[in-house]
Amino acid sequence: MQLFTSCCGKGFEGKKKVETEPFRKIFSLKELHSATNSFNYDNKLGEGRFGSVYWGQLSDGSQVAVKRLKAWSNKEEIDFAVEIEILSRIRHKNLLSVRGYCAEGQERLLVYDYMSNLSLFSNLHGQQYSGECSLDSTTRKNIAIRSAQALAYLHYHATPRIVHGDVRASNVLLDSEFEPRVMDFGYGRLMLDAGDDEAAKARSNNGYLSPECVASGKESEAGDVYSFGILLLVLVSGKRPIERLNATTKRGITEWVLPLVYERKFREIVDQKLKEEKVEEKLKKLVLVGVMCVQTEVEKRPTMSQVVEMLMIESKEKLSELEANPLFKNPYRQEEVADVISEEQQ
Numbered sequence: 001m002q003l004f005t006s007c008c009g010k011g012f013e014g015k016k017k018v019e020t021e022p023f024r025k026i027f028s029l030k031e032l033h034s035a036t037n038s039f040n041y042d043n044k045l046g047e048g049r050f051g052s053v054y055w056g057q058l059s060d061g062s063q064v065a066v067k068r069l070k071a072w073s074n075k076e077e078i079d080f081a082v083e084i085e086i087l088s089r090i091r092h093k094n095l096l097s098v099r100g101y102c103a104e105g106q107e108r109l110l111v112y113d114y115m116s117n118l119s120l121f122s123n124l125h126g127q128q129y130s131g132e133c134s135l136d137s138t139t140r141k142n143i144a145i146r147s148a149q150a151l152a153y154l155h156y157h158a159t160p161r162i163v164h165g166d167v168r169a170s171n172v173l174l175d176s177e178f179e180p181r182v183m184d185f186g187y188g189r190l191m192l193d194a195g196d197d198e199a200a201k202a203r204s205n206n207g208y209l210s211p212e213c214v215a216s217g218k219e220s221e222a223g224d225v226y227s228f229g230i231l232l233l234v235l236v237s238g239k240r241p242i243e244r245l246n247a248t249t250k251r252g253i254t255e256w257v258l259p260l261v262y263e264r265k266f267r268e269i270v271d272q273k274l275k276e277e278k279v280e281e282k283l284k285k286l287v288l289v290g291v292m293c294v295q296t297e298v299e300k301r302p303t304m305s306q307v308v309e310m311l312m313i314e315s316k317e318k319l320s321e322l323e324a325n326p327l328f329k330n331p332y333r334q335e336e337v338a339d340v341i342s343e344e345q346q
């Protein structure tokens with residue numbers, strides 16, 4: 001993640017004293033041991049690059065997910081507590097903010113509300129949902145709009161403003177009502193050790209990172225827009241961002257989707273698990289916006305606010321206007337037409 005530099009050019013001050021009442025709670029290790037049955041294997045929800053996540057129940061009965069960090073980078077003398085304090089102040093109904101933390105000895109743990117419908121990744125690609133469709137088109141549209149609003153909030157309204165840097169299906173969690181909560185914003189600074197090549201490589205291979213971010217290693221708002229575009233295409237199709245076609249060949253989702261968009265074959269793009277009538281009409285907008293976001297030329301991509309606006313289009317006329325964008329026309333076919341015309345003129 002990257003925090004935007006402030007107008008005075010000083011940027012994010014790790015050591016800044018936070019004067020007002022804390023939003024987060026400090027948990028004792030004992031409390032978290034007891035909540036997670038001593039980090040029992042049966043409580044484990046999964047494992048990410050930075051550590052394992054455990055389901056737990058606090059003494060007040062509330063359910064939590066506890067992320068136990070493998071190691072954290074204190075190379076820059078980052079003050080864990082102050083960073084968490086600042087990040088926990090970033091509140092939006094579609095962001096999953098840290099609820100509290102524990103820093104005892106070498107242990108660093110983050111506590112979140114438990115999201116009972118797990119991640120978008122689990123719902124789209126997980127084994128527990130294989131064969132069945134847990135997300136209908138209305139839910140998918142809602143997930144798209146709400147997640148876009150959460151990212152636009154990070155880009156324009158959060159203090160400090162934040163580039164997410166790691167937008168993907170496993171970082172969009174779903175609550176009991178299938179409302180999305182975008183997580184893992186702002187924690188890269190705490191967890192990503194600059195020397196951890198494996199983590200950096202895993203990220204660059206995940207198919208969500210924009211080409212310029214892969215090349216430069218730098219995160220940006222436009223990079224978030226690109227990743228969000230991939231997320232939209234994944235959400236509609238249920239496909240992974242990179243598909244293995246055979247032992248030697250892989251294909252990116254954009255490569256697969258573009259020819260189908262040129263041919264207006266939206267039904268082929270939509271997740272085959274969705275059996276609703278006219279589902280392609282319902283999800284077409286998500287595909288078009290997704291394609292706009294994944295343009296290689298950074299300056300041609302929309303901003304996150306424009307993405308929200310486009311996703312909220314309801315009128316048929318506006319949708320037709322969007323679809324008329326030359327981006328959705330086959331450039332090769334136009335060249336072919338031009339060739340024919342010039343041949344005829346000769």
Ligand SMILES: Nc1ncnc2c1ncn2[C@@H]1O[C@H](COP(=O)(O)OP(=O)(O)OP(=O)(O)O)[C@@H](O)[C@H]1O
Nearest residue numbers: 045046047048049050053065112113114115119170
């Ligand atoms: N608040 C939560 N509620 C329910 N499940 C959660 C919660 N937080 C994380 N998980 C689950 O725990 C697992 C590990 O999450 P984590 O964020 O550590 O890794 P990740 O996002 O899969 O990968 P990475 O570390 O590379 O970002 C995931 O399957 C995720 O869905």
